[in-house]
Amino acid sequence: MTTSNPRKRSTSASPSPSPPKLTAADLPPISESEAKVMDVLWQTQPATAEQIFAQLQSSKGWHVSTVKTLLGRLVKKNAIATETDGRRFLYRSLLSRDVYVSLESRSLLDRLFGGKVAPLVSHFAEQRKLSKRDIAELRRLLDELDHD
Amino acid sequence: MTTSNPRKRSTSASPSPSPPKLTAADLPPISESEAKVMDVLWQTQPATAEQIFAQLQSSKGWHVSTVKTLLGRLVKKNAIATETDGRRFLYRSLLSRDVYVSLESRSLLDRLFGGKVAPLVSHFAEQRKLSKRDIAELRRLLDELDHD
DNA sequence: CACGTACGTCTACATCTGTAAACTGTTGCG
DNA sequence: CGCAACAGTTTACAGATGTAGACGTACGTG
Numbered sequence: 001m002t003t004s005n006p007r008k009r010s011t012s013a014s015p016s017p018s019p020p021k022l023t024a025a026d027l028p029p030i031s032e033s034e035a036k037v038m039d040v041l042w043q044t045q046p047a048t049a050e051q052i053f054a055q056l057q058s059s060k061g062w063h064v065s066t067v068k069t070l071l072g073r074l075v076k077k078n079a080i081a082t083e084t085d086g087r088r089f090l091y092r093s094l095l096s097r098d099v100y101v102s103l104e105s106r107s108l109l110d111r112l113f114g115g116k117v118a119p120l121v122s123h124f125a126e127q128r129k130l131s132k133r134d135i136a137e138l139r140r141l142l143d144e145l146d147h148d
Numbered sequence: 149m150t151t152s153n154p155r156k157r158s159t160s161a162s163p164s165p166s167p168p169k170l171t172a173a174d175l176p177p178i179s180e181s182e183a184k185v186m187d188v189l190w191q192t193q194p195a196t197a198e199q200i201f202a203q204l205q206s207s208k209g210w211h212v213s214t215v216k217t218l219l220g221r222l223v224k225k226n227a228i229a230t231e232t233d234g235r236r237f238l239y240r241s242l243l244s245r246d247v248y249v250s251l252e253s254r255s256l257l258d259r260l261f262g263g264k265v266a267p268l269v270s271h272f273a274e275q276r277k278l279s280k281r282d283i284a285e286l287r288r289l290l291d292e293l294d295h296d
Numbered sequence: 297c298a299c300g301t302a303c304g305t306c307t308a309c310a311t312c313t314g315t316a317a318a319c320t321g322t323t324g325c326g
Numbered sequence: 327c328g329c330a331a332c333a334g335t336t337t338a339c340a341g342a343t344g345t346a347g348a349c350g351t352a353c354g355t356g
Contacts, residue, residue: 031343035259049303065346068304073343087353088303101260102275105268108256111183112249117272118285120253124265125293127250137266139290145273145283179313197333213316216334221313235323236333299355306349312342319336325329 027095028077035100036060037070041080042097046090175243176225183248184208185218189228190245194238 030038040055041047053067071091074080082089113119121138124130130138178186188203189195201215219239222228230237261267269286272278278286 029342032259033344062344063346064303065348066344069345072305082304101271104256104260105271106277108252109272111180112252117269117278117282118289121265121269121286122289123249123253124257125289129254130265130293134265135290135293138269138286141266141270141273142283142287142290145278177312181314210314211316212333213318214314217315220335230334297356299353301353301355302351303353304349304351306347308347309345311344314341315339317336317338320334321332322334323330323332325331326327 027079030074030077030079030095030100034070034074034077034079037067037074038079038093038095038097038100041091041093046083046092048085048088048090050088052091175227178222178225178227178243178248182218182222182225182227185215185222186227186241186243186245186248189239189241194231194240196233196236196238198236200239 036056036059037052040052044051044055049064049068049071052071053062053064056062056067057064071080075082075091079095080091080093082091084090109115109117109120113123121130184204184207185200188200192199192203197212197216197219200219201210201212204210204215205212219228223230223239227243228239228241230239232238257263257265257268261271269278
């Protein structure tokens with residue numbers, strides 16, 4: 001590694017007093033499959049592996065083991081936490097969907113649109129992926145923003 | 149594979165007569181590093197490995213071999229093609245940046261915003277990632293769209 | 297109290313990614 | 327004409343990912 005390197009791990013201890021629900025900005029990347037698990041969790045906050053499995057079983061056809069592995073990896077990545085509920089675990093997300101979405105969106109924006117939102121929207125416009133309702137919605141949004 | 153499975157490979161021979169510049173919609177996924185190579189290519193269409201390397205060397209600090217490997221993989225993935233230029237190769241992209249951007253954007257949109265653009269923009273708005281210029285730009289865009 | 301059962305963990309394994317060294321064939325130069 | 331330089335191809339290898347079976351352990355039950 002000579003010059004620059006993305007996805008670096010900042011091992012330095014941040015002296016800031018933020019111990020609670022880590023809003024982590026650079027935690028290990030969540031893979032796509034893992035994200036699917038997070039999706040379930042985000043919908044049904046504390047959930048048992050069984051419940052999560054049920055969801056993914058029907059939507060993705062995954063085996064129980066698969067789900068458990070993913071849960072394990074997510075725990076290791078600090079994206080979710082477990083609280084004991086008798087004999088089983090209750091999984092709860094530490095990484096909020098909002099933060100995740102932000103990270104992913106920001107990443108795409110930076111990688112493909114020079115970090116600017118307008119070009120992104122422009123792109124969708126060119127692709128004719130914007131319906132009239134989309135346009136109306138967007139205009140409403142912009143108006144709202146002006147009121148701030 | 150029981151139920152659904154994204155990213156499937158359509159090995160079936162398509163009887164359609166589209167041999168030129170494949171606008172391929174489901175070619176093997178391009179990795180992030182590979183995308184960096186594509187970036188260079190998209191800027192400087194036909195380029196030698198040496199030229200590409202030069203770019204990536206300064207921006208990413210990669211070794212020549214690394215770049216060559218990436219080029220090789222991209223060729224294998226049919227994302228780029230080579231045309232012989234004397235002793236060396238000239239690499240040219242088959243996958244256009246536009247198509248790539250579309251695929252990536254669409255993917256994000258579907259994965260995180262239910263396929264709707266408005267929520268995406270809304271998200272950026274909430275994150276206060278929209279500058280006044282962004283907003284103005286967007287409004288201009290919307291106006292343009294109305295004129296169609 | 298022995299056991300099956302339920303649930304989490306460990307192990308497995310093929311493929312993909314990031315990175316790069318080793319190898320090979322070709323060609324220009326001395 | 328032989329060899330160094332060059333450019334593409336192979337091989338390498340660790341870590342991530344997708345997927346899942348094997349294993350270990352605690353617990354309720356007969």
